[in-house]
Amino acid sequence: MNWQLAWRNIWRNPRRTGVILVAVVIGVWSMIFLGALNRGTVEGMVRNAIATLTGHLQIHLKGYRDDPAIENSIARPWEVEKILTAALPADARWTARIRVNAVASNARHYSGVTLVGIDPASEAQVSFIGSAITQGRYLNADDDNAILVGAAFAKKFDTRLGRKLVLMSQDSRKDIASRAFRIVGIFDAEMDSTEKQFVFINRSAAQKMLRLKAGVSEFAVFLADENPLTEIAGELRATLPSGLYRVSTWRDLLPIMTALLHIMDGFIYIWTLVTFVAMGFGIVNTTLMAVFERMREFGILKALGMRPWRIVRGVLTESFILLLMGMAGGNLLAVLTTWPLARSGIDLSALAAGVEYAGMTRIIFPVIDSRDVLVANLIVLLLGLVVSLYPAFKAARFKPVDAMAYT
Amino acid sequence: MPIVDCTGVSKTYTQGKIEVHALRDISVAIEPGEFMAIAGPSGSGKTTLLNLIGSLDSADSGRIVVDGNDYERMSASQLADLRLHKIGFVFQAYNLIPVLSAAENVEYVMLLQGVPAKDRRERSRGILDEVGLDGKYDRRPAELSGGQQQRVAVARAIVSNPSIVLADEPTANLDSKTGQGLLEIMKEMNARRSVTFIFSTHDRMVMDYARRLLRLKDGQVTDDRKK
Numbered sequence: 001m002n003w004q005l006a007w008r009n010i011w012r013n014p015r016r017t018g019v020i021l022v023a024v025v026i027g028v029w030s031m032i033f034l035g036a037l038n039r040g041t042v043e044g045m046v047r048n049a050i051a052t053l054t055g056h057l058q059i060h061l062k063g064y065r066d067d068p069a070i071e072n073s074i075a076r077p078w079e080v081e082k083i084l085t086a087a088l089p090a091d092a093r094w095t096a097r098i099r100v101n102a103v104a105s106n107a108r109h110y111s112g113v114t115l116v117g118i119d120p121a122s123e124a125q126v127s128f129i130g131s132a133i134t135q136g137r138y139l140n141a142d143d144d145n146a147i148l149v150g151a152a153f154a155k156k157f158d159t160r161l162g163r164k165l166v167l168m169s170q171d172s173r174k175d176i177a178s179r180a181f182r183i184v185g186i187f188d189a190e191m192d193s194t195e196k197q198f199v200f201i202n203r204s205a206a207q208k209m210l211r212l213k214a215g216v217s218e219f220a221v222f223l224a225d226e227n228p229l230t231e232i233a234g235e236l237r238a239t240l241p242s243g244l245y246r247v248s249t250w251r252d253l254l255p256i257m258t259a260l261l262h263i264m265d266g267f268i269y270i271w272t273l274v275t276f277v278a279m280g281f282g283i284v285n286t287t288l289m290a291v292f293e294r295m296r297e298f299g300i301l302k303a304l305g306m307r308p309w310r311i312v313r314g315v316l317t318e319s320f321i322l323l324l325m326g327m328a329g330g331n332l333l334a335v336l337t338t339w340p341l342a343r344s345g346i347d348l349s350a351l352a353a354g355v356e357y358a359g360m361t362r363i364i365f366p367v368i369d370s371r372d373v374l375v376a377n378l379i380v381l382l383l384g385l386v387v388s389l390y391p392a393f394k395a396a397r398f399k400p401v402d403a404m405a406y407t
Numbered sequence: 408m409p410i411v412d413c414t415g416v417s418k419t420y421t422q423g424k425i426e427v428h429a430l431r432d433i434s435v436a437i438e439p440g441e442f443m444a445i446a447g448p449s450g451s452g453k454t455t456l457l458n459l460i461g462s463l464d465s466a467d468s469g470r471i472v473v474d475g476n477d478y479e480r481m482s483a484s485q486l487a488d489l490r491l492h493k494i495g496f497v498f499q500a501y502n503l504i505p506v507l508s509a510a511e512n513v514e515y516v517m518l519l520q521g522v523p524a525k526d527r528r529e530r531s532r533g534i535l536d537e538v539g540l541d542g543k544y545d546r547r548p549a550e551l552s553g554g555q556q557q558r559v560a561v562a563r564a565i566v567s568n569p570s571i572v573l574a575d576e577p578t579a580n581l582d583s584k585t586g587q588g589l590l591e592i593m594k595e596m597n598a599r600r601s602v603t604f605i606f607s608t609h610d611r612m613v614m615d616y617a618r619r620l621l622r623l624k625d626g627q628v629t630d631d632r633k634k
Contacts, residue, residue, distance in 0.1 A: 002518075005504070300504075301504075302463075303490060304491065304496065304516055306487065306491075307484055307488075400463040400464075401458050401463040
């Protein structure tokens with residue numbers, strides 16, 4: 001009967017109950033929805049960063065990251081290949097690249113670029129480039145003077161498929177190396193800056209141009225499951241010749257992004273707190289009003305012999321039912337609004353410049369994580385009951401004769 | 408042994424800067440099974456005395472013993488238990504829980520006592536039949552007349568098998584015919600169940616029904632006679 005009484009008491013004032021229910025529904029919905037949006041944004045950013053040549057981890061010669069010059073290339077890549085084959089999970093993929101700063105020029109423009117020499121087959125399994133070609137074709141294994149450029153690069157350089165592009169860099173003997181390539185493919189990337197920065201040629205062509213023999217700048221690894229990343233990085237560090245190579249995870253390679261992810265996590269906690277504080281005031285206010293309206297009734301119940309803890313329990317039961325209903329509504333609304341967006345994505349192309357500056361993808365796919373949902377619901381339920389304690393104890397503390405005299 | 412024994416009981420209220428001496432050194436002993444009225448003009452202290460006997464308020468001085476329980480030695484929880492098991496209340500304003508039906512209002516006291524659901528249901532319906540409300544078990548207070556609501560209140564007060572029932576102006580909001588019907592029910596319960604009834608009233612009809620009349624004025628006993 002206690003649950004029955006609590007349920008009926010809630011609906012004594014349907015309008016007031018409706019108002020607080022709406023507040024709880026919106027509060028829970030906003031916590032879950034924004035959490036999903038945040039998580040989707042973060043996952044998109046990380047996925048994009050990993051796909052844009054970073055990978056889950058990279059291996060360089062020690063000193064390369066401080067000075068990415070050609071003399072810091074890995075001269076004996078077969079040492080690393082052997083260890084990667086043995087240490088990585090079967091479903092991991094890796095590739096070896098050459099990456100040097102260069103100057104690209106044609107008759108109209110010149111600009112600094114990053115020249116990336118790739119093995120087309122293995123690179124396609126590790127980074128975005130294999131599936132990013134929108135005009136022309138991808139590189140073949142035997143391409144000697146083919147080059148891929150980004151769409152924004154092509155626009156900047158006022159060039160197109162079939163046209164020539166000259167690349168100039170410093171080779172391993174510190175001479176100027178210069179070579180002409182023909183554009184065979186144009187790629188689209190998530191960000192214009194990526195399209196403008198990177199140009200891709202065959203690794204063998206790069207090695208020939210830069211007189212590198214078999215040397216490479218880096219190995220990039222893509223893991224099917226990111227969870228054991230730290231363990232895998234540790235194993236590689238332990239297995240590779242110490243003092244010679246450096247193993248870096250994507251968090252090491254992208255410190256700004258790592259910091260940004262922490263900030264975004266912090267934002268969600270702050271948002272949850274702010275939402276709850278606003279909701280909490282509403283719950284306290286509503287419960288207090290309901291208690292004061294029924295103070296005489298509580299006096300009668302005490303006169304009948306009801307102990308104070310039962311009165312506290314009664315008020316908390318009403319709050320509990322209210323919170324449960326609000327949480328159910330909020331969760332349902334969150335699923336109904338997030339699910340379609342998770343499939344279609346939220347297109348932020350109109351904000352392209354700002355989005356790109358923040359490192360975000362143009363389309364965000366919200367991701368509902370069960371932990372986020374559980375945390376949001378637990379916070380609302382537990383803190384909701386905590387703030388209801390004040391009105392509950394207020395109801396229980398009055399002397400019966402004083403409560404019955406209440407008007 | 409008296410079922411209610413008040414010795415030298417005083418109670419003072421402060422209203423703003425004014426002290427109101429509601430009771431001054433009252434001593435009264437009430438025997439089991441009495442059907443007694445406490446009468447007096449407004450402000451004489453009759454409701455205060457009833458509240459103190461019912462442990463709804465505490466005396467400033469003096470001693471109150473109800474059914475062998477000395478209030479001075481009891482905690483708030485113990486007093487609550489005493490009210491639950493030994494004392495029934497009937498108030499002027501019925502004071503039923505508006506969201507519960509007549510039967511549920513009566514059952515609620517038994518729920519607090521821990522009576523099993525089946526017994527609660529049977530006993531609540533039985534007592535409502537006794538007070539003439541058979542068939543109205545599921546009506547909410549708003550669907551009952553003033554007299555019917557007061558009968559539910561009487562049923563609620565009696566169903567827990569109390570030693571005493573304290574009724575504060577129970578007929579004040581009722582017409583004379585309804586009030587008389589209510590008094591007949593309470594008189595019958597007093598006779599059949601030997602429950603002590605103590606009324607606070609300034610209704611002549613209630614005073615006529617009572618077998619003992621205690622008169623108060625300005626917080627003091629002015630007369631105490633049995634019929």
